Every structure is written in structure tokens, then in C-alpha cells.
Amino acid sequence: MKSCLIVDDSKVIRMVARRILSELNFEIEEAVDGQDALQACQKNMPDAVLLDWNMPVMNGLEFLIKLRQEKGGDRPIVVFCTTENDMEHIQKALMAGANEYIMKPFDREIIEAKFAQVGLL
Template sequence: MKLCLVVDDSKVIRKVARRILEELNFDIEEAVDGQDALDACDRNMPDVVLLDWNMPVMDGLEFLKAIRSREGVEQPIVVFCTTENDMAHIRTAIEAGANEYIMKPFDREIIEAKFTQVGLM
């Protein structure tokens, strides 16, 4: 089973994402911010990271840049999942190494479609 790291400071969003992703046969780990996510990656690199942008301690973009700068590790697929929906944010995320971008609110259909596009399904 593939491992998905859900990174969001909202417990509700993490819970909704967990429910959807477990139905899609993913194992789930959760992180509350980018630093927590980096620590989780050090313990067990996920196949995919579902990543919020705006979080305390370390935001999603900082996490993305940090994980993409690591050499000699298997890189996860990173899917931003955020309320930041303007083209400048999307372009910044893709240029920093995001594989895909999902707008909140999301549902199973959206996650399944995006995960299929990046080859996870």
C-alpha cells in the first residue's frame, strides 16, 4: 500500500483527507506543519505528500523547497492542497517542484483525479 503524508494545520482537513485516502487504499501519516512533515519524511519517506500552503512554524512552500533540496533520497510526489488559488501561487508551487495543485474545498473525486494524473492510481 502506498503511503500518503497529509500536512495541514487544520485537524478537520487532515481528518477529511484521511477518510478519502484510506478509501483509496493509502496508508496515512499526518503532520501539522512543514517542520513536522520534514521530521516524518526523515522517519519514513512517503510516496505522496498532500500539502497545505499556509501553516505555522514552516509553511508548505518552505517544506517543498527543503524536501526537493535533499539529494540521495527517493522524492515523493507533492500535491499542494490549499485555498491559494491565484496563478502566481500555482506557478510558484510548480516551479518549486510541486507535481499537482488542488484547491480547497476538495472531495474524493478531485483527489482521485489528481492522484491518477500523477500516476498514483
């Protein structure tokens, strides 16, 4: 079973994403911001990260840059999932090492398609 860390400061979003990804057979961990996520990764590197951008304490982009510098931090497949839906943000995320990018609002079909594309399904 593959593991996925869901990082979002919205409890509702985490719940929706958890339901979809559990059904796709992922073992789920949750984090409420980038700092929280980084600690979770240091303890246990997940196979995948579903990552919000705008969060308090540490945002998604900062987390991603830090993650990629961690030992084993190049391994997780990181899929952004954010309301930031302009080309500039997408390019910034890809440059920082994101593997895929979902523009909110999302649904099961989009998550499934994106996760399949990066080889997680």
C-alpha cells in the same frame, strides 16, 4: 500499499483527507506543519505528500523546497491542497517542484482525479 503524508494545520482537513485517501488504499501519516512534515520525511520518505500552504512554524512552500534538497526527497509526489487559488501561487508551487495542485474546497472526486493523473492510483 502506497504511503501518503497529509500535511495540514487543520485537524478537520486532515480527517477528511485521511478518510478519502484511506479508501483509495493509502497508508496515512499526518503532520501539523512543514517542520513536522520534514521530520516525518527524514524518518520515512512517503510515496505522496498532500500539502497545505499556509501553516504556522513552516509553510508548505518552504517545506517543499527543503524536501526536494533532502536525500531521496525528489521521490515523493507532492500535491498541494490549499485555498491559495491564483496563478501566481500555482506557478510558484510548480517551480518549487510540486507535481499537482488542488484548490480548496476539494472533494473525493478531485483528489481521486488528481492522484490518478500523477500516477499514484
